[in-house]
């Protein structure tokens with residue numbers, strides 16, 4: 001049976017996230033008729049898919065410009081952003097024209113920021129092609145790039161016109177890229193929708209082995225549920241004044257790992273360790289039971305995700321964590337759980353607790 005689900009994101013500028021199969025015609029249909037030019041921001045592994053999209057856009061009479069950017073985190077830099085601006089300038093791209101972000105989370109983050117900054121903001125349609133980008137990066141309007149000092153330090157909130165998650169794109173996604181996306185799905189389970197945890201626990205082996213023909217129905221359910229969690233949160237607090245911080249569960253430590261490891265860790269893998277770190281911190285702070293911590297370890301390791309960090313680089317990690325966007329002045333702030341499904345903030349914890357949580361996830 002063909003999958004087709006729509007999740008509405010009810011922000012001030014509402015849009016739909018479509019989860020389905022063979023959605024390229026719908027992507028083209030979402031480009032406003034007022035547009036003349038379309039910039040597709042993408043990376044080399046997506047070339048075949050993008051050729052198909054370009055053919056459909058050409059047939060509709062749009063002038064299509066492709067910006068193929070360096071893959072993965074290498075694309076989230078100021079230099080690549082400037083390259084995209086140059087492409088837009090040279091093609092006389094106007095406010096009625098549209099950017100399409102076509103790729104993993106690195107591409108959708110960059111494409112969104114290109115759209116946010118060009119002429120102070122043009123429309124962007126996001127077409128995420130990794131599991132992680134479908135359930136998280138392409139939804140919610142957080143866009144940005146990394147700087148030499150840290151992860152996602154420059155960016156803007158810029159919501160898409162529409163998001164299309166074509167689950168058939170996952171057929172070409174390498175196994176080692178699919179599993180990290182499950183970390184963000186599990187995150188949504190720990191912070192809000194516990195049915196996600198139940199579904200994952202019941203399908204651990206199939207999800208870990210990514211046998212898509214076997215787990216496709218459960219994966220579609222998990223994708224839809226995770227997007228629904230994100231949609232509900234961003235609809236209530238788009239600009240992260242407080243509630244939205246729960247989507248950052250596990251990310252204080254995760255971003256520090258990514259930065260310290262020069263982006264050689266997959267984002268989802270770092271988030272997996274980051275959630276165990278946050279669970280250990282919550283336990284040390286007396287807010288989460290030993291069983292709650294163990295549930296983190298069991299689910300994440302059961303999916304084949306890392307639950308420890310072997311780097312022994314505490315000083316570097318602490319320096320990076322201080323640059324987290326939830327920090328206020330010198331006050332480190334963490335999202336932790338006061339029980340599964342109940343995220344709270346831990347502000348300015350005793351440094352011994354933070355170091356204790358680090359020791360608990362050190363391999």
Ligand SMILES: NC(=O)c1ccc[n+]([C@@H]2O[C@H](COP(=O)([O-])OP(=O)(O)OC[C@H]3O[C@@H](n4cnc5c(N)ncnc54)[C@H](O)[C@@H]3O)[C@@H](O)[C@H]2O)c1
Pocket residue numbers: 043044045046071072073076103104105106107109129130131132133136137138139140141142143152169170171172173174177180267268
């Ligand atoms: N804006 C947000 O709210 C948000 C949320 C979560 C993550 N992120 C960001 O997303 C990024 C991670 O995204 P990611 O995990 O998708 O990694 P990624 O974008 O680096 O993609 C992983 C790899 O898969 C390739 N790929 C993508 N789709 C493919 C397909 N269908 N077939 C074959 N190969 C394919 C990519 O080219 C890349 O080599 C990080 O930069 C993270 O900070 C942002």
Ligand SMILES: O=C(O)C(=O)C[C@@H](O)[C@H](O)[C@H](O)COP(=O)(O)O
Pocket residue numbers: 136140142151152184240244245247248249251325
């Ligand atoms: O959408 C959000 O809000 C999130 O925090 C989702 C995270 O999974 C995502 O990795 C996001 O890019 C992190 O943002 P940052 O503000 O910590 O850079």
Ligand SMILES: [Zn+2]
Pocket residue numbers: 136184251267271
């Ligand atoms: Zn994330």
